[in-house]
Amino acid sequence: MSGRIMRLSAMLQSGEISSRELTQSYISRIERLNPTVNAVVHTTFDEALKNADYADRLIREGRATALTGIPMLLKDNICTDGLPTTCCSKILQGFKPYYDATVWQKLRAQGAVLLGKANMDEFAMGSASETSVYGAPRNPVDITRVAGGSSGGSAAAVMADMAVYALGSDTGGSIRQPASFCGVTGLKPTYGAVSRYGLIAYGSSLDQIGPLAASAGDCSIVFKAICGKDERDQTSYYEEKAAAFDVKNLTVGVPEEFFSEGVDDEVKEAIEAAVCLIESAGAKVKRVKIPAFKVALPLYYIISCAEASSNLGRYDGIRYGYRAEDYGDIDDMIVKTRSQGFGEEVKRRIMLGTYVLSSGYFDAYYKKACLLRGRIIREFAEVFSGCDVLFTPTAPTTAFPLGEKRADSTKTYYADVCTVPASIAGLPAISVPCALGKGGLPIGLQIIADRGCDGLALSCADFIERQISVQVKVCREASL
């Protein structure tokens, strides 16, 4: 799987294959596999062929980059001018934005080829992509299991080679956890590293766009293409801290709280094996503590739901998306539109957000969560004064069976326990496959770095990939 982008880019630039031919082969693959995997919810094949012809022209004119002519997918919450963007929600059915997200503008200018929009949890709220109005994507490693969430379609598509890479968004683990479940590599960049202009907002102090790909090398190419300051997103400010990777000068922290009760033994063993491996290669290993870890999960749900309840206030049926048919006055129209248009999990989170922001409970929940957020940030900062990166599990388990946790939201929330701390602190974190558990299901190693040290996290993940060759097998294609 490694280095798919560079390999295909070399073939494109040598003329061995054209982008149109490559695109057509990916279109055929999506047509064949998607009925089973359900990773793509809107195909944009006409657009893809136009993008491919533009890419072929860039290649002929000697203006190509590594991403020119490479077929890819965007998560269904990233706006594309004139192409469907629905957040996998009934309330945005038929919505075609009138502008491009900055990330897509940047990639399109380089000649990227957009095959379609990837499946996801409705408004990115979930950990299994089962809240999608289009039904859940299936994990290509075992189609009876979830692909993770919320960027489950992006991860499943990359694993099944229905796209060379995909962009996802990560609020509390939505890139890393599905990457771990599907056996691909996924980077949540430093908060602010990538512009969110055109990303449909969920939790604005947490949301970040990032790549899912077959390797850390591929993620690095995509990340470099999309990062940077954008005046249309005031939180974007990226300045990468230069950090040359030398394993012999590397200090790896292992925070003990991430190995607590609830994390499967096979996951703990796989991460410890990766720690031993990097130690034997010359890195120094330090056992560290992040005591505020224990409050990270409820804190995350308080802050993200509070922000979601505000962000999702804009869906009123007046300016775009679904509108209820039978209603009395305008207020009634808004209430009916929202009640019919949002799914159960979204309504639950809007209600929770409204509750924690309401006057009687603001101090008890939202304010305390903001204070504790500061504590988590400080604890990470202390740890990074003596470590370069942290090694932790990405998810406490491997991919669970479809439908297993659908009825029990709070159980599903636990799937994010290892990923939310880095989100709360705005740190870059990457999930890289490091072992196979029972049933050949992939286990992801999460590498967390200090703010702005995305490059170091990527180099470290690349090192691990070269040392541990995890041969994740896709379900026999005949059964897909």
Add this chain to the structure above:
Amino acid sequence: MAITSKELQTLARLAKLEFSEEELEKFRGGFEEMISFCDGINSEIEGDTSSIREVDSREIEWEDLREDCVEESLPNEKILSNVQGERGYFAVKRAVK
């Protein structure tokens, strides 16, 4: 933590959502479980927090703001392409009699 139907209806009104009595009963159990889950943070900081300022993850660099320039807005017909429009406006049922 027990939540009454009245409290849930008040929240729904604030959130511009509506639930039938039947839906509300179904919703209540899951919602109470979510509140208990969020109560996990209450054990950490005891006492009155009213005098403590929230800590943001990043200081805003005010000198970094973009120029406030007037730019051409999106074309009217494009904006209205997603929804029912009338004579260049968003159309809803008559609100003022």
